[in-house]
Amino acid sequence: MTNSIDTPSRYRMPTVFGPSPGPRQGPNGERFDLSDTPRTIASISFLTDEAELRKLLPPNCELDGEPIVTVEHVTLTELEWLAGRGYSLLSVSYPVRYRGASESVRGSFMPVLWENRCEPILTGREELGFSKLYCELPEPRILQGTRLHTAVWEGHEFIRMAFSDLVVGAPPNSPESDGILHHRYIPSLRQVGESAVDEMVLSPQVSSAKPRYTSFVSGIGEVKFIRSTWEELPTMFHIVNALESLPVLSPRFSYIAEVRGATDLSEQRVLG
Amino acid sequence: MTNSIDTPSRYRMPTVFGPSPGPRQGPNGERFDLSDTPRTIASISFLTDEAELRKLLPPNCELDGEPIVTVEHVTLTELEWLAGRGYSLLSVSYPVRYRGASESVRGSFMPVLWENRCEPILTGREELGFSKLYCELPEPRILQGTRLHTAVWEGHEFIRMAFSDLVVGAPPNSPESDGILHHRYIPSLRQVGESAVDEMVLSPQVSSAKPRYTSFVSGIGEVKFIRSTWEELPTMFHIVNALESLPVLSPRFSYIAEVRGATDLSEQRVLG
């Protein structure tokens, strides 16, 4: 396990077999080109209760503007780092302002996201600080103009997103944002409850990876988190139930978009 | 996200929803009783080439005695932390001696293990430093006295363990060992190639969790790692191919056992 000084390699466990191929490092150490990678985004936003949402803030963050929660189901295909395979994810986020010792940024905080494949969960948690968890994300069901996305774990459905009355439209201007914030946390083995890593990190906006919309429709979106028991979701019930406690005060923008172009997220950085 | 001083809680990402239930922390912070938890172990050992195996050693370790590789397929059921569900794993290990700044231990080094469920992979990597990866581990195929265990990823079989001529026997005495060693490694976000955590850790032998055999048969065991391409295993080909490079010089002990009693591994500790 040696890295040349010129080309430091990325490692993850296991280490003894050499550098770890992943989204930001090909089998020969190369980067991947994501400038034309397609994805489908199904997004629902809603206004919630400010006091309730404030309970779900990470260190050094406060809510920024209206308490609007955005839930997105994203389908990724043609991923070069997976030799052409794809996967899906479902994320939750809301706008925050971070004020640290040396800098202040505004963006979306992503407290949790689910993915239906273990490999990007491991690389995303350990290399990026994304709070990724596993669940099944079945193909959307499309019936008479209604489109239904669900999240399921072991026969238990715990999130349901329904879209209807979709009409072709133009993507809105993105709000000004420095990027997406995450709370990166790795426990220490030296003392229960202590951390080895505890830091706020940022996935910055990358102008070169600005998504190009190839299709855009907007309409009515409804998202429902389903209150769940420990028996149903033994490692996730508290997360789903906290999200279920956020009232939907009024719907906001909902859309489904086909997009091309992404970043490999190698710009991910620790906030100061 | 506050811990009382008296009862520190375990956290993993995501953090903002409170302490994280897992193998070492129930939904109310309690520990689980594993003293009667059953598991089935299918184990194959073989003598390999010392020079080849030496290429797969972690920091501060050397081979200890004969270069014997052990491959084990383990089926776990009735796990309380998963509300009664189970999963399977397939591990690789070999005997090493660790010599650190302040201590020296002998045990099995586990460079990699695969599991067919994402939740224990996350807790095991982050809370314990186990080099866990995901794959499918189908139920064994048992045909006319031959028992076949395989490891599969996306339609590609990459490990095959075959048992035959199994006869009832007595479990051998365990070799003297301080436990199982792992190389715990978490990358830093500050500099590519740098680590946030890089330490040798130990799962110590726990006398109270000494397994009680309820069934034991031994016989002929053959294990085969299948050389794989990047396209077949884009994040794991280098691991499987390194293991495939270890020649089987002669078979050693192979057995299948039913066992009761385990530890929750909360004794896991960093080696000095």
Next chain:
Amino acid sequence: MTNSIDTPSRYRMPTVFGPSPGPRQGPNGERFDLSDTPRTIASISFLTDEAELRKLLPPNCELDGEPIVTVEHVTLTELEWLAGRGYSLLSVSYPVRYRGASESVRGSFMPVLWENRCEPILTGREELGFSKLYCELPEPRILQGTRLHTAVWEGHEFIRMAFSDLVVGAPPNSPESDGILHHRYIPSLRQVGESAVDEMVLSPQVSSAKPRYTSFVSGIGEVKFIRSTWEELPTMFHIVNALESLPVLSPRFSYIAEVRGATDLSEQRVLG
């Protein structure tokens, strides 16, 4: 596609590739030996309303004795016709008396059973007339003495069997029975609503395949069919809802048994 007169071969679709290997015909036309094949049976019986149950009777049958419904989850392993693989099934049955033109038999009628593998569903429907359907049958969850079996289709749980207070006991004497009855039905293509095959068939008791119990516990069993919508179970909602309409008037015998020995069901015959 030619059969010798001496050894007629079994065919199923597709036909042009030659005889079809299956449970009753090996790759070389041979029969399989099931005399030591293991299976685990988890069985719950309950008394229901006679008038409700009478709605679910096949042609030429009436209820025989008390209206007792039996629901069984069975796990099969080491199946030679699947080259050592296994699968699970969940069946429903109740006692009937069949009176046909030329014979009268008593036995259990099996209106429906679910299996978690497509191959035995096809052979069972077409070669035997079993009313097999597909669903997921997860491994049982065993938590603090309670054992839970479920049936799931696409993220929707529709049957739940719970066992508790299990104590070792002796298997009861089987009731006198001629076997298990099925309504074999294949539609015609010549006219919608007409049948190509419509007959009552019997899986006779086979004395040589009398099961040998290797473990037997009995206790409290509760089964619940979960009322479902067309959207949740578009091809099966009417079946599950009909079963849900059967009230549980009082529990009857429930047990879990490990058994060895089975028949390949080649004795299956049409009732006259």
Next chain:
Amino acid sequence: MTNSIDTPSRYRMPTVFGPSPGPRQGPNGERFDLSDTPRTIASISFLTDEAELRKLLPPNCELDGEPIVTVEHVTLTELEWLAGRGYSLLSVSYPVRYRGASESVRGSFMPVLWENRCEPILTGREELGFSKLYCELPEPRILQGTRLHTAVWEGHEFIRMAFSDLVVGAPPNSPESDGILHHRYIPSLRQVGESAVDEMVLSPQVSSAKPRYTSFVSGIGEVKFIRSTWEELPTMFHIVNALESLPVLSPRFSYIAEVRGATDLSEQRVLG
């Protein structure tokens, strides 16, 4: 189980719960509208050896013109009879001329097709006479301009279709054809080797269901059937190996198309 004379209902096993919802009969007996149902077709044709292909002909059929085998992977979504879900299939076909007692038709004979969902397999076999079998059909892998479709059963890949150099083009004129032919066969229970149903059936061309192309690219296509053992494919090895025996003498037209519009196949009829 009674049908009014005016509206005969379709039944499949199980029968006692009433008419069976399916592709040609909604929950209230209605038909479904497939006039805008989307599907993606990935098609590869090749010239093979006439004598080899002649071994795979059904009753009353001879090859019609050049011995060209077509292998198609089709992805179906938004299926109303599955409440908006979809599935994939992979079919094999070649041109034949059928000459029966009372009619003569020309079309493609489909000896076998695989689907990755059990429900359409059951309805297709029993209501239509399609020779459907089950396998996994993973999402295509798309890597640097190459598109790979595979068929997998229990960790064993047995068909591989690769597309490259795809360029936008116009769909060719369909050859004159009366439709798709199938050999419908259901065994009898009265005598091993005898049939309850044995007939040639036709899925006629339906002018109202003429597909509308929304995207069309053609290029180089290569299909490979992978020789398999009984242990790998215990119920299908003979099928895959027979297809593997068909030499690829020269490639013919290969394309990938997005199409809208289908029939529910209720025109399926028995050939005389």
